[in-house]
Amino acid sequence: MTFDDNAKLSGRGVRRSGRRTGLAVGGGGLVLVAIVLLSQLLGFDLTGLVGGGVDTGGSGTSQEGEPLENCETGADANADVSCRVQGAYDSLDDYWSDAAPELLGISYSSPDARLFTGSVDTGCGAATSAVGPFYCPADQRIYLDTAFYDALRTQFDASGGPLAQLYVVAHEWGHHLQNLSGAFEAADRSDTGPTSDAVRLELQADCYAGAWVGSATSTRDVNGDTLLEPITEAQLSDALNAASAIGDDRIQQQTSGQVSPESWTHGSSEQRQRWFTAGYSDGAAACDTFAASANQL
Template sequence: MTFNDDAKYSGKGVRKSGRRTGLAVGGGGLGLVAIVLLSQLLGVDLSGLMGGGTDPSGQDETTALTNCLTGEDANTDVECRVGLTRDSLEDYWAEQAPAMGISYSSPIIQLFSGGVDTGCGAATSAVGPFYCPADQQIYLDTAFYDTLRTEFGATAGPLSQLYVVGHEWGHHVQNRAGTFASTDTSQAGPTSDAVRVEVQADCFAGAWLGSAAQTTDAEGTRLLEPITEAQIADALNAASAIGDDRIQEKTQGQVNPETWTHGSSEMRQRWFQAGYTNGAEACDTFAVADAEL
């Protein structure tokens, strides 16, 4: 178990939607930044999955997670786990982001199954979890956790599930910070801005988790039980498993660094650990020289 059984869930910021039909296509408004973000985690080519230019106001009605009340629910139900994860991320970044000079508001997390329309176009579960800068929402099909375990060998324990959400939230922090506007993510080499964006999101996830054991609910009850070394290793295993190099090894039989968009597993683990140990201030991946990335 990861969450404190007695922790209360706020019920904010997580919605569920069903499968979409009638995908809107047109406009071609999907930028390279969005493609880089959306193809993260599974490294798939999104060109066949994306509609582009979808109007976010055309979303299906969504429902809040009304069956999630406590940390005990989060320990037994994967959707409730995402809900309490969001509470913890919100607590951390609502304080941390302004301290870093970032004008901040928290994202919505949209749970879906099958397919979903987003401000970045239509997507299916095959994309894996992603963040859409255009509508500032995190999209997550919780079945991805099963994929993570069966396809990529990650043990995918509760903390690694939290890590995946923390990584996507890291992209939201970058969006609020103006990082996407100030970087060139059209290049995909191992020291490219695209890789620096990705390992910074890993570092931000680590920074949050390093602080999360101190996060409390409104009544002062800690959300998370103390994090163990074994759980950290598990989360790092997830970071490793969704590194593009591992995915390339599985799908192509060889690693081609020139097409990396996430950085190597070693790089991702090192930046996760930097954030976990030293906090979000240690996550300026754009300031370090190529050799130190």
């Protein structure tokens, strides 16, 4: 997906985190849970990546971060990966500010996004880049080390084009919508398997990402001008390729040589592509994965 070179980026919502100064608390240990589940998926222990303890009470705080530099136009977003996240933020926020109330019945508020390198303190605890991109409901922030995009290509064999990169942000934005709707709180995130609540959450976030992609070219910058140029078939293929590359079955096959569906937490490659496509083709109203039967998942 290519930004209009002349589009104006807002400069809001996205910050770059500085050096860690301490351990944030709160958030019910989401980061720790994510690492435990990832450890189960990959077959080796990653829990040592979380420093210190996580207090499951309280709302937690994290550093405010610094504004991005030299991210002013669509041309900047096309040239620089950090500015591309800013462009994605502007487009996603423009789309969901209307779509969330109208299509999902959600009282909408914007999330924040934090770019970091190596490790970061969040309202859900301390995390490292090994966790991958994630959303913390305690501080309503998306956390991303842009080095993950390199990992998509080198470790997951994804093509990793611009739309694939924006898909990652859009997926985490989907978790913000689930937090606002109460889906996070209602789901049993400790369960695993192809039809588990954990997988339904992830597939719904994929579907929400697809819904945004389907309407992204109608989103506007701060001046009311078009943000994005029309999506090409090659760009759409890149996004679907990324969704496939991080399917549970494909990751398990790459890391252990065998597939264990009972331990899935994010869905298979086929599931992730299918639900992204459902959102892209039919919009956010098609994204109720919790109403889907086991056969429909």
